[in-house]
Amino acid sequence: MTGTNHIPALGVTANTLHTVSIITNDHPGVLVRIALVFARRGYNIESLAVSPGAREGFARMTITSRGDAQNTEQILKQLKKLIDVVYITDHRDKAPVEVEIALVKLRAARAARTDILRIVDNFESQVVDDEEDTLMLRLTGTSAELDDCLGALRPYGVEELIRSGKIVMDSGASNFTHLLGGAS
Amino acid sequence: MDGQKMSSKRSAAPAAAASDRGVVTRRASRKGTVPPRVETGAERLVRCMEAHGVEYIFGLSGGAAMPIFDALVDSKIKLILTRHEQGASHMADGYARATGKPGVVLVTSGPGATNTVTGLLTALMDSVPMIVLTGQTPTFNLGKDAFQEADVTGITYPVVKHSYLVTKVNDIPRVVDEAFYLASTGRPGPILIDLPKDVTSAPCTAPDHDGVRIPGYVVPGRADTDVLEAAAAAITKSKRPVLYVGHGAVISGAGAAIAQLSEKLQAPVVNTLLGKGAVDETGPMHLGMLGMHGTAYANKAVEACDLIMAIGARWDDRITGRISEFCANATRIHIDVDPAEFNKTVTSHVQLLGDARLVVEDLLPLVGRLDTKPWLAQCAAWRKAYPLHYPTRGKALRAQHVLDRVNTLTDGKALFTTDVGQHQMWAAQFIRTRANRMWLSSGGAGTMGYGFPSAIGAQFAKPKTPVWCVVGDGGFQMTMCELATAAIHKLPVKVLIINNNYLGMVRQWQELFFDNRLSGVDLEGNPDFVKLARAYGVKGFYIRKPSDVDRVIKQAIKYNDGPCVIEAVVVKEDNVFPMIPAGAGYREMLIERPKGKLEKPEGST
Ligand SMILES: Cc1ncc(C[n+]2csc(CCOP(=O)(O)OP(=O)(O)O)c2C)c(N)n1
Numbered sequence: 197m198t199g200t201n202h203i204p205a206l207g208v209t210a211n212t213l214h215t216v217s218i219i220t221n222d223h224p225g226v227l228v229r230i231a232l233v234f235a236r237r238g239y240n241i242e243s244l245a246v247s248p249g250a251r252e253g254f255a256r257m258t259i260t261s262r263g264d265a266q267n268t269e270q271i272l273k274q275l276k277k278l279i280d281v282v283y284i285t286d287h288r289d290k291a292p293v294e295v296e297i298a299l300v301k302l303r304a305a306r307a308a309r310t311d312i313l314r315i316v317d318n319f320e321s322q323v324v325d326d327e328e329d330t331l332m333l334r335l336t337g338t339s340a341e342l343d344d345c346l347g348a349l350r351p352y353g354v355e356e357l358i359r360s361g362k363i364v365m366d367s368g369a370s371n372f373t374h375l376l377g378g379a380s
Numbered sequence: 381m382d383g384q385k386m387s388s389k390r391s392a393a394p395a396a397a398a399s400d401r402g403v404v405t406r407r408a409s410r411k412g413t414v415p416p417r418v419e420t421g422a423e424r425l426v427r428c429m430e431a432h433g434v435e436y437i438f439g440l441s442g443g444a445a446m447p448i449f450d451a452l453v454d455s456k457i458k459l460i461l462t463r464h465e466q467g468a469s470h471m472a473d474g475y476a477r478a479t480g481k482p483g484v485v486l487v488t489s490g491p492g493a494t495n496t497v498t499g500l501l502t503a504l505m506d507s508v509p510m511i512v513l514t515g516q517t518p519t520f521n522l523g524k525d526a527f528q529e530a531d532v533t534g535i536t537y538p539v540v541k542h543s544y545l546v547t548k549v550n551d552i553p554r555v556v557d558e559a560f561y562l563a564s565t566g567r568p569g570p571i572l573i574d575l576p577k578d579v580t581s582a583p584c585t586a587p588d589h590d591g592v593r594i595p596g597y598v599v600p601g602r603a604d605t606d607v608l609e610a611a612a613a614a615i616t617k618s619k620r621p622v623l624y625v626g627h628g629a630v631i632s633g634a635g636a637a638i639a640q641l642s643e644k645l646q647a648p649v650v651n652t653l654l655g656k657g658a659v660d661e662t663g664p665m666h667l668g669m670l671g672m673h674g675t676a677y678a679n680k681a682v683e684a685c686d687l688i689m690a691i692g693a694r695w696d697d698r699i700t701g702r703i704s705e706f707c708a709n710a711t712r713i714h715i716d717v718d719p720a721e722f723n724k725t726v727t728s729h730v731q732l733l734g735d736a737r738l739v740v741e742d743l744l745p746l747v748g749r750l751d752t753k754p755w756l757a758q759c760a761a762w763r764k765a766y767p768l769h770y771p772t773r774g775k776a777l778r779a780q781h782v783l784d785r786v787n788t789l790t791d792g793k794a795l796f797t798t799d800v801g802q803h804q805m806w807a808a809q810f811i812r813t814r815a816n817r818m819w820l821s822s823g824g825a826g827t828m829g830y831g832f833p834s835a836i837g838a839q840f841a842k843p844k845t846p847v848w849c850v851v852g853d854g855g856f857q858m859t860m861c862e863l864a865t866a867a868i869h870k871l872p873v874k875v876l877i878i879n880n881n882y883l884g885m886v887r888q889w890q891e892l893f894f895d896n897r898l899s900g901v902d903l904e905g906n907p908d909f910v911k912l913a914r915a916y917g918v919k920g921f922y923i924r925k926p927s928d929v930d931r932v933i934k935q936a937i938k939y940n941d942g943p944c945v946i947e948a949v950v951v952k953e954d955n956v957f958p959m960i961p962a963g964a965g966y967r968e969m970l971i972e973r974p975k976g977k978l979e980k981p982e983g984s985t
């Protein structure tokens with residue numbers, strides 16, 4: 197067996213996190229089509245952020261998912277094949293600007309508050325709701341920073357958590373706007 | 381009907397085609413009595429179909445599609461009423477494969493639409509241009525579990541190239557233009573258009589649509605020059621080349637260029653099940669079909685080659701067997717119009733993105749004659765040593781004998797469709813296809829029930845071409861209700877039923893890999909197919925013994941007043957060889973029935 201002429205089967209994949217940006221038509225159903233490309237290959241979407249893009253009629257998404265480079269490559273190609281996908285880019289070899297937001301609700305007895313506020317002071321954060329037994333914080337940062345901050349907060353009792361999913365944008369000149377046609 | 385009262389019949393005023401401005405004038409024929417009215421969405425839809433040159437629509441009616449069926453009354457498009465929507469979808473597929481033009485299907489909502497899902501899968505897997513129009517419950521009922529509502533776009537996402545749920549009547553012209561463009565360009569495929577009844581009933585005032593613009597959709601044409609040069613350099617080094625030709629070559633009409641390339645390089649050609657006919661299979665450089673049930677000499681050549689060039693073929697698992705061994709030491713070049721096919725299963729050294737015909741044409745001037753004399757001699761020796769064969773002595777009737785004679789007596793002039801199973805593989809082996817679009821078979825999906833309706837579609841497309849369909853007793857029963865469709869249109873389709881009273885291909889696997897423990901393969905209860913044909917007013921013939929074969933085939937060839945059914949009662953337990961068990965390597969090819977038990981295959985059936 198030479199093993200050099202093929203792509204390894206799914207399921208034996210290395211666990212690398214991939215981040216892709218996708219520009220799509222802003223139609224109902226587009227998200228389902230995209231989700232099916234991942235689901236059919238047994239890939240989990242780890243995070244997904246969707247919003248209208250700069251140009252009317254187009255939406256933009258940032259999707260993160262885990263898998264090895266070659267299978268991810270295949271998923272990218274299958275996504276590109278969707279008629280509603282106008283442009284797709286993998287941020288693998290780039291250092292895009294990235295940000296994520298989280299809202300976290302903590303069971304925070306009075307006594308713990310000083311500790312909590314000291315922890316979040318090291319991150320970009322804001323107290324957005326302050327009640328008798330709970331404290332809601334808004335955290336902003338890279339996904340890794342959020343991971344760190346939330347890890348440190350765990351011992352204090354996280355009641356609720358929502359993360360927006362990472363959103364990214366490459367720095368420098370845009371390289372896809374010509375594909376969208378029409379006036380910018 | 382369908383639990384609803386239908387509106388009263390239309391006025392008896394003489395029907396006239398819609399005018400170019402989209403104003404329907406027929407009801408205003410008695411001057412001044414009725415003002416001209418704007419055409420409906422359904423009428424506009426039909427007018428758009430006419431503008432795209434649609435000759436036939438295959439379909440079956442129902443409540444939600446009634447406005448469209450109504451609009452067809454005044455159209456020059458011929459509506460072919462089928463007996464089942466699956467039949468309609470395979471007819472459109474057969475029409476499309478025979479012509480290269482999109483086939484069109486029209487069905488109603490809910491079960492009408494879901495009955496086309498198999499047809500969509502079949503078309504998607506084999507890159508067939510098709511437009512499926514489905515009626516849908518009115519937009520105000522969407523999502524309310526209305527009568528015959530099904531989330532048809534949702535159900536079909538994985539089996540279409542693209543789809544539309546039309547919610548605004550004035551979108552119809554744009555959607556139809558895009559649908560035709562998408563269905564037939566790049567890698568072709570099926571497009572579904574879901575049409576709520578209120579949308580098709582509403583007045584359509586959209587101006588003429590022109591210029592399809594689909595951001596991000598690119599249709600590859602010519603390959604990059606530097607990649608062509610890299611391919612040429614690799615080819616130049618080869619002493620044992622093989623050109624591996626697939627459906628993409630048929631679709632792009634690359635056959636003539638490939639034949640030239642083969643001649644120029646002195647390189648043998650093999651083709652896939654769907655590649656049959658791109659290059660004349662009777663030519664001296666042609667080794668026939670490769671893969672699981674390919675000829676032994678084609679497979680020996682593929683196993684021993686030092687360079688293999690896929691031309692519109694996708695290294696599917698029926699072709700490769702165990703991937704890690706497939707042409708592992710050969711240089712692999714891949715020509716495809718779909719970049720997602722590159723490195724999907726087998727990796728390749730050179731990837732030529734483009735239309736197969738244009739790529740091969742551009743490659744021609746870059747290459748010269750190769751020193752392949754010993755290689756061609758080796759291929760000829762294999763051809764001689766391992767010919768396709770079947771027992772010719774004895775009284776038993778064999779499918780291979782029937783097909784061999786059909787091949788000879790039709791003399792390359794007939795178009796063949798097949799169903800799926802042993803008969804399909806024997807037909808692929810013994811019917812030598814000489815011209816493009818003369819061989820239609822469900823490859824990727826392996827859809828039983830495909831053979832007969834696709835032959836009907838092909839016969840509509842090519843009224844002057846003799847059309848044969850080779851079906852099994854199992855698969856024919858899945859769509860045989862279309863005998864009525866073939867009969868009323870007096871289509872001279874010749875239905876050759878290879879009746880082994882088994883789901884033969886599965887029985888073969890059970891015999892070889894499951895200790896002959898037969899499970900769910902005995903077709904006890906089969907009808908008498910000739911009597912069945914007669915019940916539809918269709919001519920029927922039996923072939924029961926070897927001495928009947930030529931006589932009956934000749935009779936069938938002469939009979940052209942309508943369809944005929946030829947029931948060939950063949951030996952029940954015969955096996956297709958050569959065979960590379962699923963997931964095995966080429967060196968494990970079985971040329972004959974092995975003694976003893978085989979290991980269960982790794983690959984899927
Ligand atoms: C719709 C569908 N169901 C099941 C199968 C699995 N299958 C493949 S070949 C085959 C047997 C076909 O029997 P028949 O039509 O009699 O042809 P034969 O193999 O006997 O020539 C079956 C069941 C299939 N390909 N398609």
Ligand SMILES: [Mg+2]
Pocket residue numbers: 801852853854878879880881882883884
């Ligand atoms: Mg059978």
